[in-house]
Amino acid sequence: EVQLVESGGGLVQPGGSLRLSCAASGLTFSNYWMSWVRQPPGKGLEWVANIKQDGSEKYYVDSVKGRFTISRDNAKNSLYLQMNSLRVEDTAVYYCAESGHWGQGTLVTVSS
């Protein structure tokens, strides 16, 4: 069974930083593009970033470029999202996703 388990969310002040992690199991992690997708409370889904199997290509939504960095460690079956200069509008549940599977999400709240 494929499992994606996010961690690292929490409450942070505007301008602060957080690092999200996603631990993958039940799949050959190194075979898949991986993504981060977020969902503000009560709103729809927004793609944040994705990364190629070997980490050689990374793409971001415009609103996070220069602030967020996606990375992966295939030896540890793990995906990461380093989030800097956080803004109130970054408040959301952040999901780790492979094309067919999603984690349960981790809540990031940016507030003073």
Place this chain on the structure above:
Amino acid sequence: DIVLTQTPLSSPVTLGQPASISCRSSQSLVHSDGNTYLSWLHQRPGQPPRLLIYKISNRFSGVPDRFSGSGAGTDFTLKISRVEAEDVGVYYCTQATQLVTFGQGTRLEIK
């Protein structure tokens, strides 16, 4: 950026009756590799999304055959042949032909 527009945004349906959701793209979703990376997701309240359909019409593992997808180019449709109570929630179309975008979501509710 590719914009996906779903209609309707809300759909009250009677149990056992069919339902249909449309997704229109601002540009063709045919990738240079010949595939069309249009998928449908379902999200129940308080749950993460789950994949129903990928590449227009392929049902993901474990998805009941009452769900079907169709379309081509810029116009796509998700159909539920007979709505069941567990089908309530929000349905999203999503494309991965050019980066990734999502439709606004369609809320399916039981009349």
